[in-house]
Amino acid sequence: MSELRWDPLKLHWVIIATERGRRPRDFPVEAEAGVQTSCPFCYGNEDKTPREIFAIRPSGAPNTANWQVRVVPNKYPALRVEGELKSRGYGPYDVMDGIGAHEIIIETPDHDRGLADLAPAEITNVLKAYRARFLDLRQDRRLRYMVLFKNHGTRAGATLSHAHSQLIAVPLTPPVAATELRICREFYDAKDRCIFCDLIDFEISCGDRIVREFANYVIMTPYASCFPFELRLYPKRHSHDFALLGDGDLAELAVAMKEMLFRLKTVLKDPPYNFILHTAPPTQDRLGKPNYWTSIEYDYHWHIELVPRLTQIAGFEWGTGFFINPTSPEDAATFLRDAEV
């Protein structure tokens, strides 16, 4: 079983996931570059993955072909659902069993089409799968936070090239999320407003970093971008929880996502990227009682953060938590906005 280990000096948990099978002798071999004889995410290979958890399939039995979107457990999970949540001290450290969930959302049956190539209606189905999995995993009270993310391209950490995203549910609120949630709470407590709504209003009225604006969504480069061409997709109206969106909201969001991904792909020649969906955490504690996040519907604002992987995270960034970005967010926004795609 995986272990979560606590670093008492850096104040973070690390998942030691030896089931993922990188034994010392597997290094220094290069990570597999997506060249495969048989892809486990293609039609007809449904038995090459663990049994599916969710699928959108007009007809036919589970774990057969003809699905449009398919969700399966990761075959090499960082965390497993089975077991009891136990934490204990170890010398000056702490350790916890690696309980959680690690799922793969296969975005299309077509091996050669990326998320950016799908039609908005197909992307809507992907978003419906995300929503279904968030709602289901929240019923497991051991899990404190769900992170939905996509690694596109080998340099962004993808090991299989067939289009997929991942959902990891963890038994603790991770540090990046904890900071963001705390700042939102403190801002709301002080000012009775959502800090994201303030930022979005400022950015729309300023305009320098806006890439595209839709009726209900906006795509922009963040003012303090850590990386060149970093992007954010926000709902313009206050909305704390992606998982509560209706089908119509998801269809509109799919149009904005298509625009963001297709523009990025065209202008920057299909760069590797990561995106992460930030949404509200569960509002019940392990015993089912309302927890610290119960007033989150007022103070939090769900959104998508996208980071193209055009530059390397080097020693300075890793050693300080400070980032050096060689491209200004205003230049990046102008370049993306003005390109003909």
Added chain:
Amino acid sequence: MSELRWDPLKLHWVIIATERGRRPRDFPVEAEAGVQTSCPFCYGNEDKTPREIFAIRPSGAPNTANWQVRVVPNKYPALRVEGELKSRGYGPYDVMDGIGAHEIIIETPDHDRGLADLAPAEITNVLKAYRARFLDLRQDRRLRYMVLFKNHGTRAGATLSHAHSQLIAVPLTPPVAATELRICREFYDAKDRCIFCDLIDFEISCGDRIVREFANYVIMTPYASCFPFELRLYPKRHSHDFALLGDGDLAELAVAMKEMLFRLKTVLKDPPYNFILHTAPPTQDRLGKPNYWTSIEYDYHWHIELVPRLTQIAGFEWGTGFFINPTSPEDAATFLRDAEV
């Protein structure tokens, strides 16, 4: 001039360093892979760098050949020494002029030898250059923190292959350092002990993660390693400031560094890596008065953190601050310790 921009939701500063010259049209071109016709760090090309700040050279004039170690300003600095430190609000954000220093330590005149290939006496000279630059930069009271780091290999962020390390001095204490310094202070306030001394004692008595032990230094894998084969080099006796080491200490340290780097290079076939030297910050504030860190000699413990770049930082890590490490630190330590090099 570069700008430091504050992210009010992530609580960190980003250096927008447009002088480093990655205009939008420079992407998606791949980073240069170290293939060059003429290397600015080789003998005879001293005029291809800005004028040197420091050198170890048995004889001869500055900016001529025959040096052993040479320190020059970065030609494309993230931060510049010139100017006044000014910070101001901008809408919901903050921005500060990019004041600081960005220096290159050229570790050897030999184009084809890495730091791991140098003799301990040569590494001692490199460490002496580090020490000299720390001591000098601390006299500039605008600078609050100095980070010495090395990027080895393209995948670790190196753009030139000739062996070099870098020193960046910043006008603020960066988040990773601030957390570490604060934890040390709080631990000392509560227990009258150095938290690092406690961890080192525990690790030496346990032994599971020790790679090599010397009279005064120890090399180990951290219990909560974020990456496979992550390493730490600690002085065994309490010592808060690298810059206060004597020549004898540096010569001993050079032997331990050689062992760490050469073992890593041999066993993992010259992997890309970053290392970062963590040492005490200046103990005077901008007006020359003792600052928050004046009792640091009791609570802090300088050390070197080394991260091989064998796996990618992907969406999960970036989105959560949680890390998934597929190789246990105990396996990594055993593998490195037992290898014949």
